[in-house]
Amino acid sequence: MGKTTSAAAPLLNREQLARYSRQVILEEMGVSGQRRLLDSKVLVVGAGGLGSPVALYLTAAGVGTIGIVDGDRVDASNLHRQLLHRTRDLGCPKTESAARTLEEINPGITVVTFPTVLSSANALEIIGQFDVVVNGSDNFPTRYLVNDACVLLRRPLVDASVLRWEGQATVYLPGRGCYRCLFPTPPPPGAVPSCAEAGVIGAVAGHMGTIQAVETVKLLLGVGESLANRLLLVDALAGETRTVRWSRNPECPVCGDHPTITALIEYEEFCGLPGRPHAPDPAAAPDPIAEVDPHEANLMLDQGAQLIDVRDPWEWASSRIPGARLIPVAEVSMRASEIDPNRPVIVLCAVGGRSAGVVEVLRKAGYTRVYNLTGGIIAWANLGLPTETGPGQG
């Protein structure tokens, strides 16, 4: 019998070494990194199109505790993108089918379910149990709620959103800015359609959710360059991605130097239509259609009308109408002061769909002479009217 040496328990047992071997061999992971994942707790908000790939990959990677919060039940329209759920799960609470799928993939981790809607009443208690939060919610009240709770609790938040063929992703780290720094006020109700209204490609949700899973693993391991302070923009239809840098806003009401929001608020109310000081004057309202064709618009521009382009920055960079001002749909509410209510306003997008919604929003907000450009910039260009390219203003 020799002297006993100190018998520290191995970081990973034989089964774990086998299961995780392909990632443990990575220099950035190693046995200690895998141990760190197994000791980590990640909350996934929403077991939907984003939350599915996030939860699937983090579970398979051995993140030791995965929380899933979702108050919905599985609907047939979910199945094309929400791969946590199976056809047999129709009608079942999403947390239940999610937990079943995840346990089949990796019985070595713990899945904690919260079959409820995240609210101001429960968010701090739920989020406080986790190290990192991944946002897969599909509505603005929940986005602001999760953001504020993460700022108050100093939890990193891995965020993404998807619509149609497009996605965005970024990371909010404590002290380095938050969702409100990027999006200080919610868009007017109706200005940004939901996936239910506008549709979404399942694989685009899968792509963005997978990016969130990667960012979460990087955060847990403390390796690489996180997407913090960069917004990744994916246009899957064009096959293009870009990143836009953003900074913490010292005036941010929740994470700024002098925060005015120090507790959770009522988020449904916060995301309602902001009031305007004056009601629209019905006598001065334009005709109900409020459309102008490109030639009419061109004449109005010569006579001093304003042209507001509500497309996304990457669309703007590829082609725009000279003299237009870029105010993407999501920013219309907070930048309405840039639109002069005393001059006619022409709103445009690619083909006239998004801009029609903004016309309605501006009319409700009190703008009386506001018109939609029929057919958008595509109709404009097809008629041979001038366009220009390059980054330009905005």
Ligand SMILES: [Zn+2]
């Ligand atoms: Zn902020």
